[in-house]
Amino acid sequence: MRLLTKSSPASVLVNKKVDEREAIMSYITDSFDVIVVGAGHAGVEAALAAARLGGKTLLATLSLDNVALMPCNPSIGGPAKGHLVRELDALGGQMGISADLACIQMRLLNTGKGYAVHALRGQEDKPYYHTLMKKIVEEQDNLELKQLMIDKLLVENGQVVGVEAETGEVFEAKCVILATGTYLRGRIVYGQVNYECGPNGLRSAQKLSASLLEHGVELMRFKTGTPARIDARSLDYSKMEPQYGDSEVRNFSFMSELKTREQVPCYLTYTNEETHKIIRANLHLSGMFNGMIEGVGPRYCPSIESKIVRFANKDRHQLFIEPEGRSTNEMYVQGMSSSLPAHVQLQFMQTIPGLEHCKMMRAGYAIDYDCLNPLQLKYSLEHKAISGLFSAGQSNGTSGYEEAAAQGLMAGINAMMKIQGREPLVLRRDEAYMGVLIDDLVTKGTNEPYRMMTSRAEYRLLLRQDNADLRLTEKGRQIGLVDDARYERFTNKRSAIERALSEIGKMNLAPSEENNAKLVAMGSTPLRTGTNMLDLLRRKEITYAKLQEAFALPELNDEVAEQTEIFAKYEGYIAKQRQEVERFMKLENKRLPEDMDYHAIKELSSEAAEKLDKVRPTNIGQASRISGVSPADISVLMIALELKRRREQDQ
C-alpha cells in the first residue's frame, strides 16, 4: 500500500484496499513522528517522553477511561521495582511524581539489610492515579490521546510507516511503539469459563497479532493473573493484623516535596487447612490445572492453587488485604490470585479470618496474551529487522507496572533519538537497573513474564535507590528530559555532597577526655589517637547526625548526610564493585560489527554461532552473557574480530 506524503491533507481517500472478509476504506487521517499503541504504564511514559522531546506524538488506547490503569495490585515500588521508579524519575519520567501524589501508604522496606536493597513501596489510590495520569497526558504539548483499536502495523521496505485502526483510519508515523500489555489476543479464564477479553472487561486486540506475524515479528504466549477484590464493608478488621505506613514521609521522585501524607493501613491474615481443602477439592476446575491456559505464567506470582500444590507442606499462606483507593470500597486480596470459578473463590475466601462474611466484588482471573520475543530487539528496544518499530512493557514479556514504565521511557526516548538522528540512550548493567532489565531481555530473552529483582543486578551496591539521581540525572539532561528546575536541584545536591565529604575528610578528632566521653555516650568506643571524622563515621554505631550534634560538624540536609554516611561506611565494598565493573567494561568496550558473519567462523561451536547470529550482540561482553556461548567461543570471537579488522585495514 502506498501512503500519501506528509503534505497531503488528512482524510483523503488513498486506497480502496479490499480485504477478503471485509471491505474497509483506508484513508490517511494524520501524520505523527511517534505513535504509541497502548496507554498503560509503558505507553504513557513512552508518549510523554516522545512529546516532551519535541516529537508530534499520538497515544492510541482502547479506552480513554483506562489510561495508566493498574489492573492488578494497588501498589508501586518494592525491591528492585522501587529502584526502577527512582531511575525513571531521575531521567525525567512521570511515574515517580504521580505515584507520590496518589500514594495512600508509603513504606521503606529492607531497612535492616543494607542501603543497596532499601526499597520504597507505595500503596496507590488506583482511580486517582489513573485520573492524574490522564490529566497529565491530556495537558502535554505535542501529545494527542485518542481512543482507537489498532488493527494493523504498516511497514514498507523494512521501515515502519504507520498504523491502521479498525475504522480504516491510517495514521502515518516515523516510529511506532508497541505497548500493548496483555491486550494482544487477550483471553480471560475463570475456572472453566473463558472468553476473548482484555483486563477488567476491556476489549482485547484481536487483529494486531496477525499483522505483526505477517511482518515477521516473532510472538510468544504468556499468562498472568490477578486475585479477587472484596468489599471493605464486609470485613472483620478485628481478626486481622493492621500494617501501617512509615511515620517518616518519603517520596519516590527527587522532585516531590510532599512533607505530609494521610495514610491508610493494609491488613494481614492467613489461609488455613479449611481453605486448602476447598481449593484441593476444586483443582480440576482451575484453568491452571485443567489445561485451558496455554500461556507460560510467572513463578513469582503463582495462583493460590499452584501454591497449595507446590508447597503442600505449608499449613498456611499469608495474605495482605490492601485498599484500592480512597474513593472505592474495593480491597485487593494480595496472595490470592486464582483461576478457579468465582463461586469457589468466594467459598474458600470465607474460610479466612476476617473474611468470613466477605462480599466478592470482582473475581480473580487468569489472562493469557501474545507478546514479542524480546531477543528480536536492540538495546534501544527497536526491532532488529523493522526499522522504526519499538516495543515496551508487557508486550516484551515483562511483568509489573514499574518494568513497563521503565521500558516505555526508554522506547520513547530512543524513538526520538532515532528521528533526531542522535545516538540511542543505552544504559549498562553497571549504571542502572533499567540497564540490567533491558540487557537481560535482549540478550537472554525470557521464558516467563520477567520481573525485576535485586538479585539480577550484579553491581547493586552501586545501583542504590538513594543515588539514582547521581547516576542518571546528567544523562537525562543530555537527552533533554531533565528541566532546569530538576537539574538545578540535582547539581546543588551533588556539590553539597562533594563539599561535605571534603570538609569532613579534613576534620580530625583528638583523643581528649571530653571527646571520648561523647563517643562513649553515643554507644561507641574511646579513641587512642587522633582520628579522621570520615573514619569515625565508618563505625557501625555512629551516624552523621550523632557526630554532627556532638562535635559541631557542618549541618547537612538529610539526603546529603545520607550520601556522606554511605560513602564512609561502604567505601571498601564500593571500591570492590568498581573493580568488578572495570573488568566488565573491558569486554563491554569491544564492539562487534552488526554485519558479523558468525557462521563463517568455523572454530565457534555450532550452538554458539547460532545464538550469536540470532542475538547479534553489540559487544563482546554482551556475547559472553548469551547462554550457550562458552569462554572459548569468546576467545575465538576476539581473534576473529581482530582478523577482520586487519583484513579490512589491509584493503
Added chain:
Amino acid sequence: MAEETISAVITALGEGAVGIVRISGEHALAVGESMFKAASGKALGAYPVNTMVYGHVFDVDGSLVDEVLAVFMRGPRSYTAEDVVEIQCHGGLQSLHKILALTYAAGARPAEAGEFTKRAFLNGRIDLTQAEAVMDIIRSRSEASLKLAARQQQGQLARELRGLRSALVDVVVNLEAVIDYPEEDIEDVTYAKVQQSVDSCCTAIDKLLDHAHTGKILREGLRTAIVGKPNVGKSSLLNALLKEDRAIVSQYAGTTRDVIEEQLLLDGVPLVLADTAGIRSTDDFVEKIGVEKSRQLLQDAELVICVVDGSQGLTEEDEGILAAASGKPCVIIVNKSDLGLAVDLAALQERFGRNKVMTLSAKTLTGVEDFSAWLKNYVYGSEGTLSDGAYVQNAGLEGVVGEAGEALAEAGEAATALLPYDCIEIDVRNAIDLLGEITGDTVQDEIINEIFSRFCIGK
C-alpha cells in the same frame, strides 16, 4: 589495551633444570618487583630493559624462596607486546609453584590456555597466517581442559567443592529471598547462621587445600621411602628410574627431621625420597639409621618401595623390612630378575595381597616402564598422567580455591561485624563464582531459580 595481568609457568615441568614463570600485563613489573630482589639491591625496573638480573625471590614473610634470574621486557617489545617479566628459577615444583602463588598474591591471575599467544595476536605481534592456528589451539586446549574438568568432576575434590558451593548458594538464596520479598512469610536469615555456614565452608576449604590428594602431591611431592637391606640394588633401581639423574631438581634438609630428603620428578610424578643420600652412597640403610629411624621414616611415608633381591631367597632381614612396611601403601620390587628368580612370586603376592609385587631388573631395565606406569596410575588414578598443562592448571586451580577461601574469610568478617546483607553477599557470591570456575557451574539464573523453587512467594 589495559588487560589484567596474567602469569603462568611457561616451561614444561620436569623437562629441564630451569623453570620460567612469565608475568604479562600492565602491572607485570610491579608484580615481579613485589617478590624479586636483585643482588645489587636495585629495583628490577631500574635496569635497562631486556637485561638478565641476578637475585632472589622472597616470600611475603621474607623467607627465601629461590635463587633466580629475572628479566623485564617493556611492551610492545615482548612476546605478548605487553609489559612482561620472566623469572627463571630452579625447575623444581616447589619453587615454581611458590613463585606462581606469589604472582597471584601480587594481583596477577592465572593465564588461560593459550592466553599469552592470544594476547600476542590481539596486540599485533603474530601475523595473520598464524591466527587460525591460535584459534585451533584455543579450541583444542579448551576441549582438553573440558576433559580434565570432566575428570575432576567425578573426583573427590570436585564433589566436595560442589558441595561447598551449593552450601554457599544456599546462603545467598536465603539472603536474596528475604531481600527481594521482604514481606513474604519467609524465615529471616540470622547473622549467626550466615557466619556458621561461611565458617564451615572456610574450614572445609582450608582442609581441602591441605589434603586434596593429587593437589598435595603436586605441591609437595609424594613422600616415598625406598627400603631394603644392603645390596638388593636400591641405588641402581633409583638410577634406572631417574635415567641419568637429570630429573633431580633440588636437595634440602627436611625441616621436621634430621635426615636428607631429595625431591625429584619421576616420569611426571613428583616424589620426595627419604634418606636417599644414604641409600645411594652406602646401601646400608638398616645399619646406618637403625630400626627405630627406619620405622619413623616408614611411618611418615605415603608410599614405601620395598626392594628385595630376587636372585636369592628372602632373608630374615627382608622379612623384617617387609613386615614393617606392610601396614603402609607399599610396592614390593623383586629386583635382579635378570639373574633368575629364587623367590616364589605367587606366594609373596598372596602374603602381601593388598600391595603390588613387581619384578624388575635395574641392570637390563626390564620392568622399569611397567613400574613407572604403575606409579603414575597409583598417583593419578586409572586415567594415568595428566596432560602437559595439567600441573599449571592445578596450581591455578589451587590458587582459585585459595582465593575463594579468602573471599569467604572476608564474608565471615563482614558477618561478624554485622555489616548489611548486601556487603556480605558480595564476597559470598565471589566465592561461589570462583568455585564454579572449577566445577563448571555458572550462577546466572541458579539463584533466582532456587528462590522460586524453595519459597512460596507471590501475590
